[in-house]
Amino acid sequence: MAKLKMIDHSGTTDKQRCGYVAIIGRPNVGKSTLLNHILGMKLSITSRKPQTTRHQILGVKTVEDIQTIYVDTPGIHQRRGTAINKYMNRAATSLLNDVDIILFVVQAKKWTEEDQAIIEKLHSVKCPVLLIVNKMDILDNKKQLLPLIQDLSVKLDFTEIIPVSALNGINIEILEDKVAALLPENVHFYPGDQVTDRSMRFLASEIIREKLIRELGQELPYTSTVNIDKYDEDENIVRIHATIFVESKGQKAIIIGKKGARIKSIGTKSREDIAKMIESKVYLNLWVKVREGWSNDERALRGLGYSE
Ligand SMILES: Nc1nc2c(ncn2[C@@H]2O[C@H](COP(=O)(O)OP(=O)(O)OP(=O)(O)O)[C@@H](O)[C@H]2O)c(=O)[nH]1
Ligand SMILES: [Mg+2]
Known part of the structure; x- marks a missing residue:
């Protein structure tokens, strides 16, 4: 890396910063909502139910010399x-030991085991670990903030x-500035216009x-x-066959x-x-099939895309 910099005469790499930022926390605290807000697009799925996110998803944000590679993660839990x-x-x-910064997301007023x-x-x-206290909009009074912190x-x-x-975008720019200041000097790992490492096929599922x-x-x-059985693109239409x-x-x-x-409603939406x-x-064909015990069977899981 140092050698690369020495032979670079454009002067751009000297200023470049780039690094990985893990977004972690227990289920349902708003990790994916946070990533989507930072990226200004819906990349990671969200819902009111805990354990929505099941895989690591990279969200890359490049602004001039700064490239931040956020990693959304499943909620860390203690269930069965x-x-x-x-x-x-x-x-x-x-x-946890491979990233440059960790954002530990918790929910205001709800510290749990x-x-x-x-x-x-x-x-x-x-x-560095930054504690992100999310959902501050649910506090009835801003005076609650200081004792909470x-x-x-x-x-x-x-x-x-x-x-x-x-959800409301409060203090997110401050958060991004703090992250940028902590990022290491590095050349950018992804092209400036790339937003994720995930395929359209994965995002569709x-x-x-x-x-x-x-x-x-x-x-x-x-x-x-959900498994995508077929994903065919032609000039006018993308044809997707998927099985739940x-x-x-x-x-x-x-x-x-x-x-x-x-x-039908799931398919239309x-x-x-x-x-x-x-x-x-898009043409979407959805099937529902029974596969007993898939969620507790390592081999079935791998076949359904759950592999590191
Ligand atoms: N009031 C409020 N709700 C929020 C905020 N951020 C997220 N939520 C809601 O919290 C719920 C969970 O959000 P997610 O982003 O799916 O949470 P997550 O941490 O990614 O959850 P898992 O993927 O299950 O670990 C959704 O209903 C969001 O709309 C916030 O700042 N304020
Ligand atoms: Mg999530």
């Missing part, structure tokens, strides 16, 4: 140790504590999963996943709904969002 739960915890914690368990993991990391400041030696609202979660609310069989896998016939019936009404994302006409 099924194969998928373990996969999600691994996806969220495996990067799961937050405390994450603190234990953070004791050993070497990089004082309480949180004793939990770990945080580099910064920043109260934000990812995520959009379908989001509609599934949102459409089903509390009825959602947590053990559902569930674990029982009962779950399949719930997703299909009365006379197929629910699967997914198609609209995918079309917006890829700026093309």
Whole structure:
């Protein structure tokens, strides 16, 4: 790296900064909403239900000499140790020693045992950890903020504590400036116009999963996943064939709904969002299939895209 800089005569790499910033926290605190707000686009799916994000997703933001590579992660949790739960915890914690900065996101006024368990993991990391206190819009009184920050400041030696609202965009620019100041000098790893490492195919499967979660609310069989069987692009249209896998016939019936009404609605909403994302006409064919026990079967998981 140093050698590269010496032979570079343009002078641009001298000023360039680039680094990885992990966004971690327990489920449902607003990590993906935060990433989307920073990027100014909907990249990572969000919902009111915990455990929405299941994979690491990179969101790259390049502004002039500064490239920040954010990594959205699944919520770190302490639930039943099924194969998928373990996969999600691994996806969220495996990067802690490989990033330049960690944003530990918590929810204002709601410190839980799961937050405390994450603190234990953070004791050993070497990089700066910023505590992001999200959902500050739910505080009825701004006077609650100072004692709240004082309480949180004793939990770990945080580099910064920043109260934000990812939903309303409060203090996000301040957060981005603090991150930029901590980034190491480095050449940019991604082209300036690249936003993510993920394929359109993957993002399409995520959009379908989001509609599934949102459409089903509390009825959602947590053990559902989406597989893209075919993704064909031609000049005028993208044709996608996808399968929703569930674990029982009962779950399949719930997703299909009365006379197929629910699967139709999931399909329409997914198609609209995918079309917006890829700026093309989309044909979407959705199937629902039962694959018993997939979420607790390492091999089935790998076959369905859950592999590091
Ligand atoms: N009031 C309020 N709600 C928020 C804010 N940020 C996120 N939310 C809501 O919190 C819920 C969870 O948001 P997500 O971004 O999906 O949370 P997450 O941490 O990525 O969750 P997992 O992927 O399940 O770990 C959604 O209903 C969001 O709209 C905020 O600043 N204020
Ligand atoms: Mg998420």
